[in-house]
Amino acid sequence: MLGLGHLRRRARVTGRPQGFWAVWLPSLFASVTLFLLVFVGGVLATVVGLVGYQAPVLSAGQLTGVWRGADGAALRLDPGGKAELTKLPTESESGDWFTNPPYAVCEGTGNWSTGRTGDRDAVVVRLDSGCGRQTYWKIGGTEGAPELFAQFGDPDAGEVWILVRG
Structure with a gap:
């Protein structure tokens, strides 16, 4: 969202209006990248054992x-x-x-x-x-x-x- 604000501000400063895709396409890529980062991180944390409950093993x-x-x-x-x-x-x-x-x-x-x-x-x-x-x-x-x-x-x-x- 901060990146979108920067694009809009830059359009006002330069006087060239940005098109629809010039604003929303970077947002789409940023959202998909963030989603994949969180998803893959969650899967890795679960596989490695950082996330998830393991009951204690007692003799x-x-x-x-x-x-x-x-x-x-x-x-x-x-x-x-x-x-x-x-x-x-x-x-x-x-x-x-x-x-x-x-x-x-x-x-x-x-x-x-x-x-x-x-x-x-x-x-x-x-x-x-x-x-x-x-x-x-x-x-x-x-x-x-x-x-x-x-x-x-x-x-x-x-x-x-x-x-x-x-």
Whole structure:
């Protein structure tokens, strides 16, 4: 736009009016060049990894410990694969998305292992008691502040529970 202003000012100074294409053709080239620069830069940044989210990769040893959530929820992951749950939501027995709430809040012991759900690493928690089904707690956050999260209910508008290392 500043270049167009310069062309118009130059036309006034020299007394020669610029034609339609003399003004808009440079603008067209400048716009296309700017678009290509931003587009190619964005693609390169995505390919190189400067743009885009990558979930942290945590080993089983890094996952052990206590993870805490809202309303006093806690998940203790022991090195031997044992898990202890306190007020923790799990997939409901019925698997019905439309129940309110779409999860069962359970307490007790069980076991855990690493697994994958979709394209993301997860912690799979299975209870020994009959409260709820196995639940996939996906790994998210950052390397410095990892978190576990699970979505319950409708995949498009479900309820998300987040656990952070406590």
